[in-house]
Amino acid sequence: MNKQALVGAFVLGGVGLLVAAFVFFGSFHPFTRTQKAVMVFRGATSGLAVGAPVTFRGVQVGSVDRVAIEYDPRSRDAYIPVYVTMRPDNITLAKDHGTAKLPSVEELVAQGLRAEMNLKSFVTGTSEIDLDFAPTSPATLHPDIVSGVEIPTKQSPIQAITQNVTQLPIKEIGDNANAALLAVRELADKLDRDMPPLVQSIRETSDHSREMVDSAHETIEKLQPELTRTLQNVDRLAATGSQQLDARGRELHSLLTDANATIVKAGRSLDNVSSMTSPRSAERANLESSLRDIAAAASALRGFANDVERNPQLLLMGRRP
Structure with a gap:
């Protein structure tokens, strides 16, 4: 009896520890109030698995329970409904509104609550669902697929980038790149053919230019003494001209004075002649x-x-x- 009691106590203790582990470390919360919701995605949900977190601005408020596929044969569209469990107990009201009650998921959706799928880790490739308010995003619901509470989805930035990348004309870009590479290769081949003669011509031109510069330098060196003597003669000529102008300045001044006196006398004579020829x-x-x-x-x-x-x-x- 003692051994059986010990075994029973050991089994009960193990079961208790297991239940406690599920309660504290797992997703089983028997004493927590939860609410079910569904989010329908139309694009790929790569990396989204059961147990993936559902967060609101980085704070976990739920987890993914199931990921399914709904196919519509009429429109031939495939939808990915994601069933999640929300834990409203993680959300509290501000102190100023202590008498109010927490809004339901339907009320939050009416206020603009939207869901989007984002990459959680680039290393593991796992994804998560992020919730946030986006009143400008249209609330697209799927009553034919969802029978319970649905949270509308919107396209995440990563999904938008992925969609834009998938819509890129990769083939045309590749063809254009190949054509550009062919043009570059033809240009390189042409340069390989034309560059050596061009380089040789430039080298010959450079050598000829160097010879011309050397010749000009030698000519300047030879002409420099003659140029110096010519400049000296010009300086002496300028000095002599200046001296002669100074010497002839007085003569020119006296000549101008006599000419001025003659002009005065001529003026007087003209006045006399004018007075003599006057009718009166x-x-x-x-x-x-x-x-x-x-x-x-x-x-x-x-x-x-x-x-x-x-x-x-x-x-x-x-x-x-």
């Missing part, structure tokens, strides 16, 4: 009278000359009265 001037009247007398004398002299020409004896005998 007495000198002009006398001059006009003298001109008339001279004209009369010239007319008489012309008549006498004509008479002498007809009768030369007038010079000897004169005119008879």
